[in-house]
Each structure stands twice: as structure tokens, then as C-alpha cells.
Amino acid sequence: MNIILNILTHGDERIGLKVASEIEKLHIEKDILTVTIANEKASQLRKRFVDQDLNQSFPGKKDGNYEERRAYALSPMIQEADVVIDIHSTKSELKDAVIVTKLDTATKKCIEAIQPKHVLVMHISKNTALISQANIGLAFEYGKDDNPVALENIVGDIKRLFQHLGVMKGCPPKKNTVTEYFDIVSEVVKPKGHALLKHIKNYTIVRKGEVFATNGERELVAEEDFYPILFGNKNYKDIFGFKGKKVKVR
Ligand SMILES: [Zn+2]
Numbered sequence: 001m002n003i004i005l006n007i008l009t010h011g012d013e014r015i016g017l018k019v020a021s022e023i024e025k026l027h028i029e030k031d032i033l034t035v036t037i038a039n040e041k042a043s044q045l046r047k048r049f050v051d052q053d054l055n056q057s058f059p060g061k062k063d064g065n066y067e068e069r070r071a072y073a074l075s076p077m078i079q080e081a082d083v084v085i086d087i088h089s090t091k092s093e094l095k096d097a098v099i100v101t102k103l104d105t106a107t108k109k110c111i112e113a114i115q116p117k118h119v120l121v122m123h124i125s126k127n128t129a130l131i132s133q134a135n136i137g138l139a140f141e142y143g144k145d146d147n148p149v150a151l152e153n154i155v156g157d158i159k160r161l162f163q164h165l166g167v168m169k170g171c172p173p174k175k176n177t178v179t180e181y182f183d184i185v186s187e188v189v190k191p192k193g194h195a196l197l198k199h200i201k202n203y204t205i206v207r208k209g210e211v212f213a214t215n216g217e218r219e220l221v222a223e224e225d226f227y228p229i230l231f232g233n234k235n236y237k238d239i240f241g242f243k244g245k246k247v248k249v250r
Pocket residue numbers: 009010013087088089
């Protein structure tokens with residue numbers, strides 16, 4: 001078993017450092033667990049990225065910009081690992097979301113062991129995200145950087161995963177979470193000066209025809225039913241977040 005715990009894909013998401021130091025206390029053998037820092041330079045600068053979002057840069061380019069070269073260097077290692085865990089934080093009220101780029105049987109079994117509140121199947125970054133290169137790739141976005149509860153939940157859920165994978169003794173303790181799955185199919189553009197209406201919340205459906213954002217003059221109307229995912233006014237530069245569709249998983 002070869003597991004990678006990757007942190008700082010986004011250099012300003014410092015929660016990864018805390019997760020790594022908690023996980024190191026478990027003393028998992030070094031030939032089983034490797035901790036990697038994906039975007040060293042952005043992390044030193046405390047920025048999300050240097051030239052472009054590393055999490056949209058895979059599989060990378062040999063002679064590309066900084067992130068393209070990082071992706072190119074990381075790809076073989078990620079492809080070789082059995083499981084890749086990628087730690088993120090978010091400014092939106094996301095609450096315990098595991099992000100995947102595919103939902104095959106092995107990935108689904110890991111998710112069933114973790115039992116997160118939400119699973120986001122990212123179709124729009126299925127070839128460019130770091131986890132897209134992995135056999136089993138699981139990104140954790142559980143909350144804000146400085147939130148101790150998010151940290152505790154990530155660490156607890158990684159332990160559940162380790163028990164499932166057999167690298168840690170014991171069975172995951174019972175949890176009463178019912179996991180909801182969402183397909184992430186498209187981005188929602190944020191025109192200049194527009195802000196979300198106050199009642200728009202992540203995981204709460206927006207109905208076709210409903211106004212969800214305005215600049216005081218012009219209103220944005222939903223063209224179809226969707227669940228706002230990773231939504232917020234300040235999460236991203238040009239988009240509010242993503243459109244999710246709820247899916248039933250058997
Ligand atoms: Zn991130």
C-alpha cells in the first residue's frame with residue numbers, strides 16, 4: 001500500500017500543515033505514507049498560486065510555467081500511488097465535502113468508510129485536478145483554514161480511511177451521517193459588481209426562474225434547478241462557484 005498525503009496544492013490553504021503534523025503522530029511506516037507539499041513556492045509566498053492554479057494544471061508541461069512544471073513533476077508519483085489524499089480549505093460554508101473526479105467501486109468504498117456529509121464529483125476538472133491523476137484520489141474540503149472543528153474532522157476521517165485501507169488498526173467508529181452525492185457540471189459566472197442574494201446557500205436548491213444574484217439593477221435568474229456548490233462572493237475571481245445536481249448512488 002502506497003498512500004500520498006498531499007498538502008498545499010493551494011499555497012494559502014494552511015490547514016494542510018496542521019493535518020500533516022497530526023497524521024505524522026500516527027507513525028505510519030514511511031514506505032506506506034508519504035507527505036508531499038504540492039506548491040512549495042506559492043506556500044512560501046502565502047498565495048494560492050504563482051502563475052496559474054496548480055489544481056487546474058495537470059498533467060502538466062515539462063517546459064511550462066511554474067505550476068505546469070510542478071504538475072509535470074508530481075504526476076508520475078501521483079499516478080503510482082494507490083491512494084492520494086489532497087487537503088484543501090475553503091472560505092465557503094462547505095462542511096465536510098470529499099471531492100473526487102471519478103466514482104468507481106474502489107473510490108466509493110473509501111467514501112463509505114469516511115462517511116462525509118457531502119461528496120462532490122467534479123466533472124469539470126476531471127482531467128486537470130491533482131486527484132484526477134490518482135488511482136483513488138480524494139480531496140478534503142471541510143471548512144475554513146483556522147477552523148479547529150474542520151481540522152479535527154479531517155484528521156478523524158483520514159483515520160477512518162486508514163482503518164479501511166488496513167494501515168491503521170481498528171474499525172471506524174459508527175457515524176450517523178447520510179452522505180449526499182452531487183455531480184458538479186458547470187461554473188456559475190460572476191459578472192462584475194454582482195453579489196449573491198442573502199438567502200442563497202450551499203446545498204440549498206435554487207429553482208429555475210429564481211433570482212440568485214444582482215448588481216442593484218440587473219438580476220441573474222437561474223436557467224434551471226441547481227444546487228449551489230462552493231458558492232460565495234469571494235471564493236473565486238470570476239465565478240460564484242459551481243452548479244451541482246444531486247445524484248443517487250447505490
Ligand atoms: Zn484548495
